[in-house]
Each structure stands twice: as C-alpha cells, then as structure tokens.
Amino acid sequence: MNAVYILSGLGIFSLLAEIFSFRKILFPIVLLGLLATAGLLVMDWNTGTSHFSNMLTFDNYAIAFSAGIAVIAFLWFLMSRDYFENNTHVTDHFALVLFSLVGAVFMVSYSNLAMLFLGIEILSISLYIMAGSKMTDLFSNEASFKYFLMGSFATGFLLFGIALVYGVTGSFDLGKINQVITAGSTEFSALLYAGVLLMMVGLAFKISAVPFHFWAPDVYEGSPTVVTAFMSTIVKIAAFAGFFRLFATCFASVSGEWVNVVQVIAVLTLVVSNITAVYQNSVKRMLAFSSIAHAGYLLITLVALNEISASAILYYVLAYAAASLAAFAVLHNVAFENENASAESFNGLSKRNPFHAFAMTVALLSLAGIPPLAGFFAKYYIFTVAFESGYVGIVLLAVVTSLIGIYYYFRIIIAMYLKAPETTTPVAVTTMHNVMLVICLLSTIILGLFPDMIIKLI
C-alpha cells in the first residue's frame, strides 16, 4: 500500500517542482522513489493486507507485479531522460508518468471492479496525453487521438460488462462475485456470460489482442519512441495482470464457458500478429506487432488456466520487458531524428556502435526465444503450462509462430552485422543509456539461467 502513497506523492511532488523550481533534482528523486517503492512492496511480502474496505488487496500476486512494474519503470526512466529534457513542460510529464504508474498498481492489485476501472482510467488518461507529446508532429497527434477514441470505446465495453456482472451478482467485490458464481444458479447465466464477454472484449482492447488490436500499430508508431516503450512494457504488464486477476479469481469456476473465446483470441493473435510483423518496414511498427504477438503467448496461460499460470505470466512479462526495453533503447538511439526508422537504418550498426549492436542482438534473440536467454525460458514455461492442462495443439501453433518470429527479428540482426552502413558516424550514446542496457542484458541472461528466482515466487 505504501507504494501507492509514494507514487502518488512523487506525482504531486513533481507538479510542485515547476512552481518551486527544483526541476534539476527531480530526476534523481524520482529514481530513488521508484526504488523505494519496489523495496517497500517487497517488505509487504506475504502479508496480504486489504485496504479501503477491501478495494485493494496486496497479496503476493499484486506485490510481485507492482514491484516488477516499479523496477521496469526505473529502467524506463533511465532510458527516457532526454525525452524529459527535450520537452517544455518537464514536470507535467513526470507527473503524468507517475500517476499512470499508480493506475498500473491499481490494475494489478484491485479486489473490487470499481478499482479496476479506476486503475485503467488513471493509466489511460495519462497515456493519451503522452502519446501526443510531440505536439508539432502530425502522427503523434493522430496516435493520441486514435488511442483516446479507441480507449474510451473499450472502456465503454468494460463498464457495460461490469454493470451486467453487478446486476447478476449484486457486488463489485471479486471475492463475493466468485462466491455467487461458484454457488451457481443457472437461471441468470445468459446475462452473466454477456457481462463476462463484454469485460473480456474491453480488456482485450487494452492488451491489444487480435481482433481488437487495430489501434495498436498506429499508436505505437506515432508516439515518441520512449512512450511506445512505456506502452508496450508497463501498460501491457498492468493490463495483462489485471485481465488475468479478474478471470483467474472471479470466473475460474465457469472457465468452460469462456475458454473457447480466449482460445480463439489467442490463436488469432499469434497468427495475425506474427504474419503481419513480417511485412513491416518500420522497426517500431515491427516491435509493435511483436508486442501484440507476445500478448498472444501470454493468453495461452489464460486458456490453460492452472496453478502455475500466474507465475508463468510474471516470468514472461519480466523477460519480455527486459528485452523489449533494451530493443527500444537501441532503436531510440539509432533512429534519433527519424522516428520511423526502417530496418535499413540498422545497417552496419556493428561498426558504428558494437555495444549497441550486441545489446540489440541479445534483446532480439531473447524476444525470439533462443536459449539460454530469458525469452526462451519464458516461452518454454508457457508451453509447460499449456501441456499441463492438455492443450498440445496450441503449443504446436505457438512453435510455428515462434519460427515466423525468427524471420522478422533476425532481419535486423542481419542488417546490423551484414549490410554496409549508410553513414560511418558512430552512434552517440549517453552513459546512462549504456548503464540501462547493461542492466537489461544482465537481467535477460540471469533470468534465463536462474528462472527459479522468479517462478517460485507466486
């Protein structure tokens, strides 16, 4: 719970920074604050306390994901320093990011549907603004507007779903809903299932699963690269953890009724996103589709819902976030001026900046799922989850789509090591970026070698 206080406090603090003009020290304070948040969360481990008349529950699931989000946000800040420096309203942007983190923490720790809704809205509203933060850029404006329209549309579905579920069960509380559903009276089931499906549609929008993904590539492409990195890691983690929390606690007992729908969504997501990614020229757009694809792998855990699903999700999102942040950081530096760099702008990167080329290679190999990196174990673990519940077919499909994945990830690796560079100027990088990349790479390797650290947690 302290985490929520600290994050909100930091947000208000950065709003004040403009007035009292201590902008200079804001950055280190936010970094420290995030580490403190993670630390405090860890201290709450195994307490499982509820707050605000059972609106938020910090069980181990919530703590693990919140702490993960705090650490990833820390890395994200290291990567995005120049984003804040190049903006006119520095402090506003700090506040936006921090408040959206509060929303993210709500989304992983809610035990009441009202909090889920609040969390999603707090997170999304900040993001609508961040997506449009390049005010003079037409695409950034488009991204912001599109995201806003589609986001509100999705929230509408979610709200409608919540209302229907409330109508049936008479409660917003996850525990009570679960009780009513488990007690089971079939007479009002149609309404309940309509509610469940509507909520599913709303959340599928948020995790950009096919066929509710159409906003994602345009929004990811139009937003500034660092904001895209934020959306495809932190937002995705929060949305998926929220999605899973809802369905695993409330609706697990009637999983037979909705599992087919999730299965269709998962299959579509895997197939469509991976195939579309092959045809992308812009690296950012490719990463957008790859992020959709990873949502597909994550959905497998929901299809095969069992006792190790939660830890599979936790491990997967951490592995994915470490690799993904590294890839976005390299893209950010390589394509500094030209936001929509094509694979060609990576040509000869191994000569222009060998360390960046190496970092990108490791990140892409991890995303592609090559041992011994974390991305491999993440996929493997998801396969195990599916096998445990007997879904062999979907594993075979995931294997095929992983192979397609190799094709588009490796295109960049080949460009970096094989093609001649268009310019020979070295890519300039700040020390902070290098530090951030080293942390990402080390965690990718260490998580891959010692997965027990994470998967034993929840």
Place this chain on the structure above:
Amino acid sequence: MLTTLLILWPLVGAAILLALDARFAKPWALTVSLIELVLTIVTVAQFQPDATTQFVVNYPWVASLGINFYVGIDGISMLLVILTTVLTPLIILSSFKNSYEKHISFYSLILFMEMALVGVFVALDGFLFYIFWEMALIPIYFICLRWGGVNRGAVTLKFFIYTLAGSLVMLVGLIYLYYQTPGEHSFAVEALYAAGQNLPASTQSLIFWAMFLAFAIKMPVFPFHTWQPDTYHTSPTQGTMLLSGIMLKMGIFGVIRWLLPVVPQGVNEWASTAIILSVIGIVYASCLAIVQKDLKRLIAYSSIAHVGLIAAGLFTLNKIGMQGAMIQMISHGIVVVGLWYIIDIIFSRTTTQEIASLGGIRNSAPIFTTVFVVIMLGSVALPLTSGFVGEFLLINSVFQFNNIIGAVAGLTMILGAVYMLRSFQQTMLGEANVRTQNFIDLGLNEKLVLYPIVVMVILIGVYPAPLLKISEAAVNNLHQILTNYQALSQ
C-alpha cells in the same frame, strides 16, 4: 567435477578473450583449446571403459520444473568429447593465416561453440541437452553470418530457421515425455527412458518423428538436407569445419542417446523408413557430388553421403552398426576437417576452388600432394585408413539388415572413389596453369594442422582397438536395452 570443468573452461576462456588485446587473441584461443584438450586427456586417463556413466555431476537447477544440471560421461560421450576437443585446436590453428576482421569475436565464438558442443555430449538431462543443443546454433550462425561468403544473409537465415524448426518440434516431444515420467516429473535421462518405453506404440511413433526430425535436419538426412550445401559453401572455412566436423555429430549422438533408447517401439516401427531415407540420401548425394564443379560443394555433398551411411548403420539396431557409427563419426570428423583445410589452402593460393580451373599442383607442391592423398584415401575408405574401419562395419550391418539395401549402401564406397579420385586427379595432376604453377608447398603452420590429421587417419586405420574399446561397453549396454525391450514386447 571434471565434467563441469570441461563445459565451463571454454566459456571462461572466451570471456577472458573478449577482454584481451587483439594481438593476443589467436595465441590465447589456441591455448584455451589446448588446455581443454589436456583436460580431456586427464578425463580419458581416469575413464573406466565399462558401461557406467562416470564423472557424474547432478545439481538442481530449476527444481520446481524437474530440471537438473545433470551431466556425466559414458563411453559414447567420451569419444565425442575427444573428437570435439581434438578438432577445436586444429580448427583454431587452421585460421592463423587468415586475417578476419574483429577476430576477437571470431575466436570467442569458436570457444563458445566448443562449450556448447561439449555440453551437448555430456548432458544427461533432457532440458539441459536442449539448451546446449540450441546454444551451439548461435555461435555458428554468427560465424557464418559475419565472416561468410556471398549471399550469406539469406543462406544462414534458412539454415537457422530450418534447424530451429526441427529443434522446437523436439522440444515439444521432450515436454510431452516429461509429463509422462512416473512420480515426480523429471527430465533426467533415466526418467525419460522409463516414460518413453512405457508409451503405447502409436504415441511412440509420434515421439519418434518429433525427435527424429530434429536429428535428421542436423545431420542432415535426405530429404532434410537442403540447407546444407549452401551453408557449407557460404561459411568461412572454420565455420564449415565446425559444422561438418563436429556439429553434425550432434545429430547422430542425439539419435543414440535421445532417440533409440527413449522410444524403442517407435524406432522398431520406423527404423526401416529411416534406413531407406538414409540410403536414398547416400546415392543421391554421391551422384550430385560427382557432377559438382566446385570443390567445397563436392565435399558438402560427400558429407551427406557419409552421414547417410552412419545413420543407416545406426538404425539397423545391431551392434556392429552402432559400433561402426561411433568409429565413423570420429573418422569422418577428422577427415572432413582435413579436406576443408586442403580446399582452403588451394583457394588461398589460387583464388579459386573450381575444379576445372585447377590442375598440376603436384609439380610444385609434393608434400601437400602427399597429405591430400592420405586424407582423400581416408575419405574413400581404403583399408588401413580410418575411414575403412567404420564404413566396413556400417555396410556390414546394413547387409545384415537387408542384402539389397546393403548393396545399394555399398555404392557409397564406389561412388566416393569416383568423385574423390576424379577431383584429386583434376586438381593435382596434369598440366599446371597460370594459377597453379607457382603453388607454394605447405608452411609450418599448415603442417601443424595437417600432419596430426594424417597421423590420426593412418593410426586409427591400422589400430582402431583403443577407440573401439572406449565406447564398446556403452554401445553393448545400449544394444542390450533395445533387445531387452524387444524381448519384453513380444
């Protein structure tokens, strides 16, 4: 402990190499690989040639998923570890004359590769085996991608996707087996054997194909070989040596350790199919080798033929076939590395590897010619060379399986003689031309690589007993498992 050391030392060496000055890269890489060879010799000295698995190390790794760092060495692994650690110094030494750009990365990738290869051969945990199996793919991919020849981007990508496709199917098979293990699920080799052998025949067939696909692509067995000629042709010489000298043995080793004893019923069902595919591969690849104009491609196809024979012998499931496969793996590894180096020497002096534009090298390079003759004879399996022992046992086993198939498989010796002798004749004999008339004979460095190979080719041919002795008990044991199972199921 020795086993862990054998795996970790090349990795440590590679890490140190990255921190070194570029001048020391070559000597350090050689030193690391020689120390690894010494470690192997120490291991061999302590090794008891019985059927047990020795130097076992077993630590929990991902305990909650039944994955252990479980490694150990039996006779079969021992031979392959010897092959790997003997060839790696030679491969590194063979590159001393080349000046690759960024050669620090080049040598550290080779050492990394050595680590993964040793790991594959000593792993006794299915998951660990898979990790090393895939880890071996990364360095060789980058070696081919960064220092390869024309069109390497597309060729290496095909190679990567092709082999990864096979491995992923194998992974699915392994996970399936894992869930069939009795009691607390485990990836340990014994548990997987128990799980696989208890499966009904139809499931065993499915698992057979899942695993066989991965191994068949790696070897490669016809018709899964299409990645191979291009990749061998495009790779830098050292990459090709690693690929054909050691890496394809991963496939054969995989069949021995992770296929035959795991699903014996499935093997029984499909062994004849595998043999027929292999034999088709032998004839097909030999015929293609005959019409090749490029030396590198010729050897690439001959490699498919040789491996086809090994696979055929292995799937006859009789003892001589298995023992022949063991010895032929060693022999083929040594000979083919020698052949690649000979082609590399020819190319570096004449700037061509096309058979038609060579000739008359013998006149100016007698030592080189002699070395070439010995290694070539090893390749065509002349008696008293290393190739003969293995091929004789293998063809013998295929004959026992079926006379007609045996006769067809025997063609490999005749066709092999045709393409090898012909290419030798056209490159070395005859009139010298502008390119070849000033051919310089072997230098010291090249002698250091080729002389040990020549010695080994002759030594193994004359006195193969010590090598056979190492793996004999383990092979008998494997054969016993298979026959016991057959007896039970009848």
